[in-house]
Amino acid sequence: MTPLFGTGDRPIGVAVLGLGNVGTEVVRILRDHADDLKARVGAPVVLRGVAVRRTGIDRGIPEELLTTDAEALVARKDVDIVVEVVGGIEPARTHILAALNAGKSVVTANKALLAEYTGELAEAAERNRADLYFEAAVAGAIPIVRPLVQSLAGDQVNRVMGIVNGTTNFILSAMDETGADYGETLAEAGRLGYAEADPTADVEGYDAAAKAAILASLAFHTRVTAADVHREGISKITSEDLAAARDLDCTVKLLALCERVKDGGKERVSARVYPALIPRKHPLASVSGAFNAVFVEAQNAGRLMFYGQGAGGAPTASAVMGDLVMAARNKFYGGRAPGESTYAKLPIAPMGETATRYLVNLRVADKKGVLATVASEFAERGVSISAVRQTDVADGAHLIVVTHRAPDQALADTVAALAELDVVTEVSSVLRLEGTEE
Numbered sequence: 001m002t003p004l005f006g007t008g009d010r011p012i013g014v015a016v017l018g019l020g021n022v023g024t025e026v027v028r029i030l031r032d033h034a035d036d037l038k039a040r041v042g043a044p045v046v047l048r049g050v051a052v053r054r055t056g057i058d059r060g061i062p063e064e065l066l067t068t069d070a071e072a073l074v075a076r077k078d079v080d081i082v083v084e085v086v087g088g089i090e091p092a093r094t095h096i097l098a099a100l101n102a103g104k105s106v107v108t109a110n111k112a113l114l115a116e117y118t119g120e121l122a123e124a125a126e127r128n129r130a131d132l133y134f135e136a137a138v139a140g141a142i143p144i145v146r147p148l149v150q151s152l153a154g155d156q157v158n159r160v161m162g163i164v165n166g167t168t169n170f171i172l173s174a175m176d177e178t179g180a181d182y183g184e185t186l187a188e189a190g191r192l193g194y195a196e197a198d199p200t201a202d203v204e205g206y207d208a209a210a211k212a213a214i215l216a217s218l219a220f221h222t223r224v225t226a227a228d229v230h231r232e233g234i235s236k237i238t239s240e241d242l243a244a245a246r247d248l249d250c251t252v253k254l255l256a257l258c259e260r261v262k263d264g265g266k267e268r269v270s271a272r273v274y275p276a277l278i279p280r281k282h283p284l285a286s287v288s289g290a291f292n293a294v295f296v297e298a299q300n301a302g303r304l305m306f307y308g309q310g311a312g313g314a315p316t317a318s319a320v321m322g323d324l325v326m327a328a329r330n331k332f333y334g335g336r337a338p339g340e341s342t343y344a345k346l347p348i349a350p351m352g353e354t355a356t357r358y359l360v361n362l363r364v365a366d367k368k369g370v371l372a373t374v375a376s377e378f379a380e381r382g383v384s385i386s387a388v389r390q391t392d393v394a395d396g397a398h399l400i401v402v403t404h405r406a407p408d409q410a411l412a413d414t415v416a417a418l419a420e421l422d423v424v425t426e427v428s429s430v431l432r433l434e435g436t437e438e
């Protein structure tokens with residue numbers, strides 16, 4: 001191939017916005033592996049500058065590379081590629097748009113921004129024939145964006161089910177192993193650096209929902225935003241829930257689920273995040289601690305599993321660098337990144353119409369006919385029961401009811417009706433069940 005820049009001597013200029021966990025590692029790799037990068041790209045990849053917010057801190061890089069003026073850095077003529085690792089919506093969005101509108105390539109790890117603004121950013125990239133890469137935005141080091149966009153481009157993806165948040169996976173794995181409750185385990189996760197001071201984005205599922213939106217968009221060639229994703233967090237999960245899961249040879253995971261659902265002749269997209277039981281024999285059950293994994297089911301490829309470190313400076317920087325090399329090669333040889341694909345434009349299935357399985361934990365009175373009364377509430381709403389387990393306790397009985405797949409609304413209505421029954425002392429918990437064959 002003939003290099004676009006002719007001699008191979010003209011460097012590819014890179015601006016890095018943000019020098020935190022990820023930015024620091026990107027800059028380190030650019031510095032330590034300059035020769036390899038040059039060989040892989042075909043031209044030297046040169047860091048032109050790094051934008052930060054605060055000044056007066058020893059960052060371990062030459063002072064002349066640092067600036068607080070990200071706008072000016074992005075606009076520099078000798079900057080070909082902008083790596084955005086600042087995070088959040090603004091000013092990241094403005095800087096990325098400025099770069100794309102100037103025909104520069106952008107590499108970003110910013111899932112929060114992409115889950116809201118992929119459309120706007122992708123359109124700017126298309127208009128300006130610029131590259132927009134974002135492998136690091138989902139599941140850190142794990143290659144999942146490129147497999148969905150490129151490797152599976154000739155297949156039909158039917159389902160993506162992932163553990164895409166390390167904080168919640170650490171907490172749920174620890175609760176499963178130790179029997180400790182949620183509050184205690186969250187505090188421990190904070191002490192060990194696995195949970196942030198404000199853990200809301202992780203434990204309430206916002207982070208996973210942003211990633212689910214990105215995955216669903218890629219898998220189903222449809223624009224899906226975070227607002228389209230049904231979201232429930234793990235803060236209400238109790239040690240009793242984990243114990244009930246263990247009894248059924250299951251564990252509890254916060255899952256990001258993206259499904260192509262077929263309803264009659266029509267196809268829709270269901271994207272949802274919630275804690276769910278999965279059988280211990282399911283490949284995702286063995287993903288423990290802060291690790292991530294994404295399980296993909298495609299029509300021809302069958303089942304694929306992607307596993308690895310979903311966060312951390314160096315692992316995330318690895319994904320950023322992969323994109324950076326692609327973008328640099330494109331600059332050098334004149335190629336283009338794959339653009340956004342939204343041709344399918346599938347409608348979003350409302351959660352109430354999405355079929356799931358439930359596990360309902362009830363405390364009931366020890367009276368004749370209780371089981372029949374409970375079962376009739378399920379039957380009345382068309383929810384078929386797959387298994388019931390009854391354990392006698394001091395003041396009544398403990399019932400665990402596992403259902404077959406039924407519309408989520410029918411299950412929710414059944415649970416509400418059960419709570420009203422005189423014979424039901426308490427609906428102790430309701431959890432969804434995923435990863436089973438039916």
Ligand code: NAP
Pocket residue numbers: 017018019020021022023051052053054055068070084085086087088091109110111112136137140310311312313316
């Ligand atoms: P971080 O440690 O908080 O670093 C953010 C950096 O951005 C800091 O250097 C900060 O400057 C700089 N910054 C903030 N506002 C700025 C502004 N207005 N102008 C210029 N610079 C500004 O963040 P991170 O953990 O590296 O994450 C970066 C991105 O990667 C986020 O989008 C995140 O979601 C994504 N990501 C992170 C991980 C991970 O494990 N950390 C994993 C996957 C994806 P100061 O240093 O001066 O404060």
